[in-house]
Amino acid sequence: MLQKYFGLSILALGLSGSVAASGTVDSSLRPVLRPGSGSGGEVVSVMRVSAMVPTLRPVVRPADLDVGATPLVEVKSFARNAGFERWVEGFKPRAARAGIDPRVIDRAFRGVRFNTDVIERDGNQAEFTKTIWEYLANATSDKRVADGQRMLRKHARTLDAIERKYGVEKEIVAAVWGLESFYGDIKGDYNVIEAMATLAYDGRRGEFFSKQLIAALKILQRGDTSADKLKGSWAGAMGHTQFIPTSYELFAVDFTGDGKRDIWSNDPSDALASTAAYLARSGWQKGMPWGVEVRLPSGFNRGLASRKTLKMPSDWAKLGVTDVNGRAVRDYGSASILFPDGGRGLALMVFEKNFRAIERYNAADAYVIGVGHLADRLRGGPALVGNFGPGERPLTEGETKELQRQLKRKGYSLEKIDGKIGPNTKAQIKAYQQSVGLSPDGYASEALLQRIKRR
Numbered sequence: 001m002l003q004k005y006f007g008l009s010i011l012a013l014g015l016s017g018s019v020a021a022s023g024t025v026d027s028s029l030r031p032v033l034r035p036g037s038g039s040g041g042e043v044v045s046v047m048r049v050s051a052m053v054p055t056l057r058p059v060v061r062p063a064d065l066d067v068g069a070t071p072l073v074e075v076k077s078f079a080r081n082a083g084f085e086r087w088v089e090g091f092k093p094r095a096a097r098a099g100i101d102p103r104v105i106d107r108a109f110r111g112v113r114f115n116t117d118v119i120e121r122d123g124n125q126a127e128f129t130k131t132i133w134e135y136l137a138n139a140t141s142d143k144r145v146a147d148g149q150r151m152l153r154k155h156a157r158t159l160d161a162i163e164r165k166y167g168v169e170k171e172i173v174a175a176v177w178g179l180e181s182f183y184g185d186i187k188g189d190y191n192v193i194e195a196m197a198t199l200a201y202d203g204r205r206g207e208f209f210s211k212q213l214i215a216a217l218k219i220l221q222r223g224d225t226s227a228d229k230l231k232g233s234w235a236g237a238m239g240h241t242q243f244i245p246t247s248y249e250l251f252a253v254d255f256t257g258d259g260k261r262d263i264w265s266n267d268p269s270d271a272l273a274s275t276a277a278y279l280a281r282s283g284w285q286k287g288m289p290w291g292v293e294v295r296l297p298s299g300f301n302r303g304l305a306s307r308k309t310l311k312m313p314s315d316w317a318k319l320g321v322t323d324v325n326g327r328a329v330r331d332y333g334s335a336s337i338l339f340p341d342g343g344r345g346l347a348l349m350v351f352e353k354n355f356r357a358i359e360r361y362n363a364a365d366a367y368v369i370g371v372g373h374l375a376d377r378l379r380g381g382p383a384l385v386g387n388f389g390p391g392e393r394p395l396t397e398g399e400t401k402e403l404q405r406q407l408k409r410k411g412y413s414l415e416k417i418d419g420k421i422g423p424n425t426k427a428q429i430k431a432y433q434q435s436v437g438l439s440p441d442g443y444a445s446e447a448l449l450q451r452i453k454r455r
Contacts, residue, residue, distance in 0.1 A: 081114035087201045088112065091210070100217045108220055108227050112194045118234045119202055132340040132366055136384070139179055139370035145377045148178045152378060158269050162255065166276035167286040173276050175375040176361065177268065180242040184268055187240060188233035192216050196236050196245070212236050215245030224252075224260045231264065239263030240271035251278040275361075282357040288332045290358060290372035291350035293324050293384050302339070302441055303430075310334040310352060321349065324385050340365055342443025346386035395444050400425075403444055406452045407432060 088109055095105050138144075152159060152174055159170035174183075181187050196216055200209035216236070220227055232238035236245060240263060243252060252261040255273035263271035297320030304319075313321075313329035321337065323329050329349055338348045348369070358368045373384065395403060397419035404425060408414045412428040421429075426442035432452065433440045 084114035084198070084201050088197060091197070091200070091213070094210075095214060095217055098214050098217075100214070100221055104217060104221045108193045108217055109197070110227075112191065112197055114201070115190075115194055115198045115234075118190070118195050118198045121234045122199060122202070122204070132346065132369065133386075135366045136370060136373060139366075140374045140377050140383070144178050144182075144374065147183055148174050148374065148378045151177070151183050155268065155272070158255075159272065162269075162273045162276045163286075166273070166280040168276040168279045168284050169286060169375070171375040171378040172279065172284075172290075172358075172371065173272050174378055175371045176241055176275050176279075176358075177272060178374055179367065179370055181240050184240045184266075187231065187242075187264065188237065189231050190234050192230045192232045192236050192238060192245070193220075193227065195232070195234050199235070209236075212245045215249045219245065219248065222261075225262060225264055229264055240268045241275040243271075243274065247278070248274075251281060253277050278361065279357050282360040283353050284357040285333065285351075285353050288351050288354050290354045290375070291335075291338070291348045291369070292329050293386065294321050294329065294337070294347050294349045295324055295326065296321055296337075296347050302439060305337040305339050305347075305441075307336050307338070307350075307352075310336050313349065316349060338365070339441060339443075340369060342441045342445070346384060395446060395449060399446070399449055400444060403429075403449045403452065406449070410452070 092102070092105050092109070096102055152170065159173065162168070162173060163170045177183055193213065193216055196209050196213040200206050200213050202209075216230065219225065220230060230238070233242065237243065238245070238248065243263060248261070248263065252263060252274040253270065254261045255269045256262075256267070261270055261274065263274055265271075294316075300320065311334065312331050313335055314331050316335065316337070317328035321329075329335075333351050333353060335349045335351045338350050340346055340348065355368055355372075358371050359365075361371075362368070377383070400421060401417050401419040404414050404417045404419075407425075407428050408417070410432070412431060413424075414428055415424050421442075421444050425444075429444060429448070430440040430442045433442070433448075436451075436455070438448075
């Protein structure tokens with residue numbers, strides 16, 4: 001589900017470094033488990049759609065497409081690869097040792113070829129540099145809201161039952177569905193066995209994808225679906241809400257009671273219930289918001305805008321923080337202040353438990369805010385009122401690397417030059433800004449890069 005190639009994501013990908021998902025589980029099982037990105041450290045100013053933690057989603061996922069655009073056709077290409085064929089034969093005994101029936105293995109690998117399209121997509125995970133307002137304009141477009149409200153009506157009985165059972169509001173479940181697959185319109189058409197085998201053989205994250213391949217074979221052995229229906233993204237994200245195989249293994253449920261955990265069916269019941277189960281296991285608290293847009297008083301100490309600084313809303317109110325209507329926010333639970341665009345138009349009070357629960361589905365801050373705000377809109381809430389006018393553009397990946405190199409030359413402690421604005425890079429940007437008398441918001445802008453290059 002989680003998880004892009006917004007980078008790569010877990011339920012779709014939420015795994016550490018490859019996939020991202022949700023829930024407090026082994027990081028290797030997270031579909032951008034802490035996707036896909038913004039993973040629990042301080043808030044990233046430049047809202048890259050790619051997670052700080054790589055996710056396994058295809059480079060283009062529904063939330064990245066322009067509203068109304070025709071979905072891209074997944075063109076697959078193959079090449080005879082003797083090495084891959086030998087690898088498959090060598091992998092079959094490992095699958096058998098994992099308890100997979102040899103007959104299941106043989107059927108699953110029948111006709112499987114080395115898919116060069118998968119390798120090309122894996123090697124070209126473009127870093128998106130959309131600003132948060134550009135991302136939200138698409139993620140919470142009028143069409144996505146209208147379609148989501150229609151789906152809430154169409155599947156009202158099922159979603160109400162899921163909410164009662166798992167304690168996760170139906171609007172949140174529907175919002176994940178909307179961002180992951182356009183409410184089931186784009187689930188992916190890749191042969192998951194073929195894609196996982198191709199990526200496992202390729203070797204860059206071989207062991208991770210080998211585990212996904214074993215998990216996919218277990219799906220077939222249990223009879224949850226057939227080999228011809230085991231389809232997903234090039235990175236193995238499957239079904240209405242894009243679970244990767246290991247996330248499916250951990251969290252998928254049979255809500256319809258037919259003996260199968262069928263997240264691929266035209267009936268989305270199992271997929272939606274599985275998403276609710278995932279979020280519930282990740283700590284979701286019913287009745288608590290994911291976040292609330294807030295107004296900050298003049299002179300607010302921006303250094304307090306950190307995921308590490310948690311206060312009850314009543315304590316934030318003592319510092320002058322109110323909702324957009326000037327009222328104190330209710331004490332739903334501990335919350336932090338987040339500037340998703342570096343404080344240039346939007347300030348949020350995010351409630352740690354529920355923000356983190358969505359984050360474990362996909363660790364990108366933009367994704368979490370997109371799901372949360374889409375859910376609010378689905379229940380009839382207003383659009384955000386922050387000033388989303390044009391401002392300083394975020395840096396490209398190459399420019400971010402140059403900023404990191406410049407900071408390192410000036411003695412700031414950078415762990416790596418990777419073109420990503422993670423917690424460490426943001427902390428060093430803040431330190432530099434403080435040293436030259438700038439507001440320490442950690443925002444990696446073009447103006448900041450030009451300034452540091454001149455000094």
